[in-house]
Amino acid sequence: MAAPFGGRGALYMTKEELIQPENRIYGKPALMNDTPMHYCPGCSHGVVHKLVAEVIEEMGIEEDTIAICPVGCAVFAYRYLDIDWIEASHGRAPACASSVKRLWPKKLVFTYQGDGDMACIGTGEAIHAMNRGENIAMIFINNAIYGMTGGQMAPTTLMGMKTATCPYGRQADLHGYPLHITDIAVNLEGTCYVTRQAVNTVANIRKTKKAIRQAFENSLNHKGCSVVEVVSTCASGWKKTPEQANQWMTENMFPYYPLGDLKNTNE
Amino acid sequence: MDEQKKDYVLLKGNEVIAKAAIRYGYDGFFGYPITPQSEVLETLAVDKPWETTGMVVLQAESEVASINMLYGAGATGKLAFTSSSSPGIALMQEGISYMAACELPGVIVSVGRGGPGLGTIQPGQADYNQAVYGGGNGDYNLIVLAPNSVQEMADCMGKAKELTFKWRVPVMILSDGVIGQMMEKVELPPFTPRRTEEEIHQQCPWATNGMGLKGRKYNYHSSLEFDPLVMEDRNHKMAEKYRKIEAEEVDYDTYKADDAEYLIVAYGISSRVSMKTVDTLREQGVKVGMLRPKTLWPFPNRILNEKAENLKCILCVEQSEGQMIKDVRLAVEGQVPVYHTGRSGGMISSPADVVDAFKAMARENISKNWPKGYWIK
Ligand SMILES: Cc1ncc(C[n+]2csc(CCOP(=O)(O)OP(=O)(O)O)c2C)c(N)n1
Ligand code: SF4
Numbered sequence A: 001m002a003a004p005f006g007g008r009g010a011l012y013m014t015k016e017e018l019i020q021p022e023n024r025i026y027g028k029p030a031l032m033n034d035t036p037m038h039y040c041p042g043c044s045h046g047v048v049h050k051l052v053a054e055v056i057e058e059m060g061i062e063e064d065t066i067a068i069c070p071v072g073c074a075v076f077a078y079r080y081l082d083i084d085w086i087e088a089s090h091g092r093a094p095a096c097a098s099s100v101k102r103l104w105p106k107k108l109v110f111t112y113q114g115d116g117d118m119a120c121i122g123t124g125e126a127i128h129a130m131n132r133g134e135n136i137a138m139i140f141i142n143n144a145i146y147g148m149t150g151g152q153m154a155p156t157t158l159m160g161m162k163t164a165t166c167p168y169g170r171q172a173d174l175h176g177y178p179l180h181i182t183d184i185a186v187n188l189e190g191t192c193y194v195t196r197q198a199v200n201t202v203a204n205i206r207k208t209k210k211a212i213r214q215a216f217e218n219s220l221n222h223k224g225c226s227v228v229e230v231v232s233t234c235a236s237g238w239k240k241t242p243e244q245a246n247q248w249m250t251e252n253m254f255p256y257y258p259l260g261d262l263k264n265t266n267e
Numbered sequence B: 001m002d003e004q005k006k007d008y009v010l011l012k013g014n015e016v017i018a019k020a021a022i023r024y025g026y027d028g029f030f031g032y033p034i035t036p037q038s039e040v041l042e043t044l045a046v047d048k049p050w051e052t053t054g055m056v057v058l059q060a061e062s063e064v065a066s067i068n069m070l071y072g073a074g075a076t077g078k079l080a081f082t083s084s085s086s087p088g089i090a091l092m093q094e095g096i097s098y099m100a101a102c103e104l105p106g107v108i109v110s111v112g113r114g115g116p117g118l119g120t121i122q123p124g125q126a127d128y129n130q131a132v133y134g135g136g137n138g139d140y141n142l143i144v145l146a147p148n149s150v151q152e153m154a155d156c157m158g159k160a161k162e163l164t165f166k167w168r169v170p171v172m173i174l175s176d177g178v179i180g181q182m183m184e185k186v187e188l189p190p191f192t193p194r195r196t197e198e199e200i201h202q203q204c205p206w207a208t209n210g211m212g213l214k215g216r217k218y219n220y221h222s223s224l225e226f227d228p229l230v231m232e233d234r235n236h237k238m239a240e241k242y243r244k245i246e247a248e249e250v251d252y253d254t255y256k257a258d259d260a261e262y263l264i265v266a267y268g269i270s271s272r273v274s275m276k277t278v279d280t281l282r283e284q285g286v287k288v289g290m291l292r293p294k295t296l297w298p299f300p301n302r303i304l305n306e307k308a309e310n311l312k313c314i315l316c317v318e319q320s321e322g323q324m325i326k327d328v329r330l331a332v333e334g335q336v337p338v339y340h341t342g343r344s345g346g347m348i349s350s351p352a353d354v355v356d357a358f359k360a361m362a363r364e365n366i367s368k369n370w371p372k373g374y375w376i377k
């Protein structure tokens, strides 16, 4: 193939000529529509959305999927993926998903929640859905902060980490300790698969995708409740560039929230 | 139907809610125990409808969870209900507002007790405001049905099913601890099968259950709208629907009210008490009747307004410090004075209490000799 660019940036091929099926090495999953996403640059939400779309597409279960989105930055998830969505009130997605799965037992039912949603206001609903062994998948975006409301302290905020509501850093005497809801999930008899992943590198993105697929299969096969935590960046909330955010996550979040499978009863 | 073949049983109001739900083909129940309605879930647990009709029954971890389970069920086009009592209904308000906002079907049974706070576990009617004016945020209404017998508990489950899908508005059945706990003879409805998934698919094209996704745009239910103009438009459309419901769905009953000079307005247990009062006073030659709203929203405004023309005054009987009385006053637009009687905190007026209150009201009304039009000012 002729080089598309000549000297000094002169364009030899038009965009249309360039974008040919045989030249494509990367595509957007068909379930992801063209609605411009509201997520900030470098935000993990967008990557996880893409993985969810890819997995559903690959499994061919578009018509057998009911998704529950949260209140948090992912509140508009329903605008981006061409599947049926229910937007639950803050923290209540697991309750909503519980009834939906029981009433539609053959469907994949999953929640998509942030850390404020799942580990703070909705702790009760999350733990009880897990503990009942609801056959749902829970995708848990842990960015250690309230992204949507402008960067306030979350239950998962690290010790010493600065946010709008702990501007001098999280302190145990004032704010208590980070809540490890995923570790709690491991000890609940109703969970079958609990894993902690990230989407900061290509290798990790692949692992997260595998984890999501496993969780979705568990829902379809009535294996129990699956929790896929994705340790995530919130560049805006953390007041960092996307690159700095990835680095900060690697240096500070991973030691505290180590990646890997925490429980898998299928194995 | 042949009288002999009818399904007559002697049951508590709460038990009948459960049995009627199974027979009307409800798809699910999600609730949390609270006195005086716990028999709803207990009856379902004994009857095990999941083995017969396929109805799902789940004891939730809280009323917050229950109402959000109802929200999920309604969103997917299923017919589900929850039941609770005063403090539990208070916890549900956010979810109720979300259901109303997304225009989802669902039935909420409220078996009132004395309040406020934890209150008492004795029966009460202090949740009229909670049911009719809601504690949830935003411009919304619920359809509120008010049964006054065990039979009507059963009937309301059928009516609620019809109305909630017809209008896509959550329906609340506002009962009280007396109706919930007392036993009466009741004719149970015949079994109606639950709708098949294909029927739901046909009847609820708005449902978020994935069915037919490839042939349509995706469905979603969300109450969030960042653009205030779009939000306002949504509210306008809902308001239009509410005006239609007000025009079409008002339901009430009258008792000896045709020639009445005095009217008692009462719902639920108070209407049962007041019927006795009316009988007693009629025996004494007083031209008194009763009007009983069977829908608290929409409220029977027009009939009350028309009746008021020929009335001396109205006595509103409620087992609370007076909540529905405001709606009665609004309905009669000042044509006649409206008084309240009733006990609260879990106490119930006896028919004799209401007779006394009626006589005191009539005396005061005569002694004041309100000039014509006084109440309009
Ligand atoms: C009942 C209620 N309380 C508070 C809020 C405001 N609120 C919206 S999103 C949010 C926090 C979301 O944080 P998280 O779940 O971590 O999601 P993120 O935006 O970080 O992805 C809060 C407090 C709300 N919408 N509803
Ligand atoms: S605020 Fe944070 S979580 Fe929200 S979109 Fe931006 S980067 Fe993502």
Ligand SMILES: [Mg+2]
Pocket: A114, A115, A116, A141, A142, A143, A144, A145, A146, A147, A154
């Ligand atoms: Mg967060």
